[in-house]
Amino acid sequence: MKKLIDFPYTNVLVLGLAKSGTAAANVLLANGKKVRVNDRNAVKEDEIVINLEALGAEVVVGEHPLEVLDKIEIVVxxxxxxxxxPIIVEAERRNIPIITEIEIAYSLVEGPIIGITGSNGKTTTTTLITEMLAQSNQPVKVAGNIGIVAIEAAQSLEKEESLVLELSSFQLQGIVKFRPKIAVLLNIFEAHLDYHKTMDNYVKAKCNIFKQQTADDYLVYNADDPVIVEAVKEATSKLVPFSTRRKVENGAWIDNTSIYFKDEKVIDRNEVVLVGSHNIENILAAIAAAKLDGATNEGIRNVLITFTGVKHRLQYINTINGRLFYNDSKATNILATQKALAAFTQPTILLAGGLDRGNEFTDLLPYLSHVKAMVLFGQTKEKLSALGKQAGIKTIEIAQNVEEAAKKAYAISDENDVILLSPSCASWDQYRTFEERGDMFIQAVHRLV
Structure with a gap:
């Protein structure tokens, strides 16, 4: 077990278990810390709880009593x-620092960290960077919001290995010293305001990714995003822009035929197999970050001529009797669905709906011109139905879930249609995660064969 570096706290409260909380508690206990764990949804009989108590943790379950903060020096x-x-509000009142597991992972890592954040495209970009480095024979591990807890990856990380981290605004709001060698800021638009309350809070959380960087570090940023262009004026790190609109100095860019890093051609555009104009931004960001960490043009090209996307993000599933099925379950907001719709020109049947966060969907209107039908589900089905009628879409059907939506879409489709699951909503009204929702869709598609 690696030892924590520069973590001067003894009495620690881990608030919330799940994967990251459990991993954090285990590391803290192994480093001799006095750990109290509080999880409202857990019960004493849970295996996780039993194991943590056996390791010496004090575990409080079933409620969030304010007393769990007594004698605590820091909250994870x-x-x-x-x-x-209420626990967080009280901790702030008592001036107790509040961090997330990412901060502890940082205290375990000796080598370079590449951190990626943005409102959209994080998983694709994170995966591209990791594969580009691996194909260039550079030692690398990937973790963070991509499914592998950062602490767990950090435990087995060799000193010469790079750690590529996908980072959400939720994680970044809870950092203090975290400092990636290379930070990547893809885009920022209105999202997660139910959590952050204001757009300003959301932007600040995202920009935490570069707040601790110095002149020895790099910030890869979207030079086409006005919010980001304004935000990076405060950065002290070396700025490395990427742009789909113009040539940029010291960064990644594209013209009608090729993709470049600085003045060096990396690959012809027609060799890239990943669909969607939005993915060009992800590719440019990935090239810039990977090149800064030692990737070769050959390694980058090997990835781009074969990489068709990550699971649940515009993932091609199958072609059945000429109908092309795509799973974009990770599209949990309007912008993601806009980009998914923009990736296609042929007639499309859109499957959408999910948790109602109070959003209106009128920003989708300009992207519905080639949508011939909609199959809708979840809490937002009526809102989206009204939108479809406003767009003049004649065929609008309601389904109980994505499984039924897949069947209904196939029944009303014609040869050469795209059948696209891109919900534009979170999944929590019907499914535990967007992954579960996407898996249900994939299974339903395979049953159509």
Whole structure:
């Protein structure tokens, strides 16, 4: 077990278990810390609880009593727990620092960290960077919001290995010293305001990714995003822009035929197999970050001529009787669905709906011109139905879930249609995660064969 570096606290509260909380508690206990764990949804009989108590943790379950903060020096918060949680509010009142597991992972890492954040495209870009480095024979591990807890990856990380981290705003709001060697800021638009309350809070959380960087570090940023262009004026790191609109100095850019890093051609555009104009931004960001960490043009090209996307993000599933099925379950907001729709020109049947966060969907209107039908589900089905009628879409059907939506879409489709699951909403009204929702869709598609 690696030892924590520069973590001067003895009495620690881990608030919320799940994967990150459990991993944090285990590391803290192994480093001799006095750990108290509080999880409202857990019970004493849970295997996780039993194991942590056997290791010496004090575990409080079933409620959030304010007494769990007594004698505590720092709180390690599960990223999903909002800052208006009573324990967090009281911790702030007592001036107790609040961090997320990412901060502890940073205390375990000796080598370079590449951190990626943005409202959209994080998983694709994170995966591209990791594969580009691996194909260039550079030692690398990937973790963070991509499914592998950062602390767990840090435990087995060799000193010469790079750690590529996908980072959410929830994770980044809880950092203090975290400093990636290379930070990547893809885009920022209105999202997660139910958590962050204001757009300003959301932007600040995202920009935490570069706040601790110095002139020895790099910030890869979207030079086409006005919010980001304004925000990076405060950065002290070396700025490395990427742009789909113009040539940029010291960064990644594109013209009608090729993709470049600085003045060097990396690959022809027609060799790239990943669909969607939005993915060009992800590719440029990935090239810039990977090149800064030692990737070769050959390694980058090997990835781009074969990489068709990550699971649940515009993932091609199958072609059945000429109908092309795509799973974009990770599209949990309007912008993601805009980009998914923009990736296609042929007639499309859109499957959408999910948790109602109070959003209106009128920003989708300009992207519905080639949508011939909609199959809708979840809490937002009526809102989206009204939108479809406003767009003049004649065929609008309601389904109970994505499984039924897949069947209904196939029944009303014609040869050469795209059948696209791109919900534009979170999944929590019907499914535990967007992954579960996407898996249900994939299974339903395979049953159509």
């Amino acid at each position: 918060k599960n990223p999903g727990i909002p800052y208006d949680n």
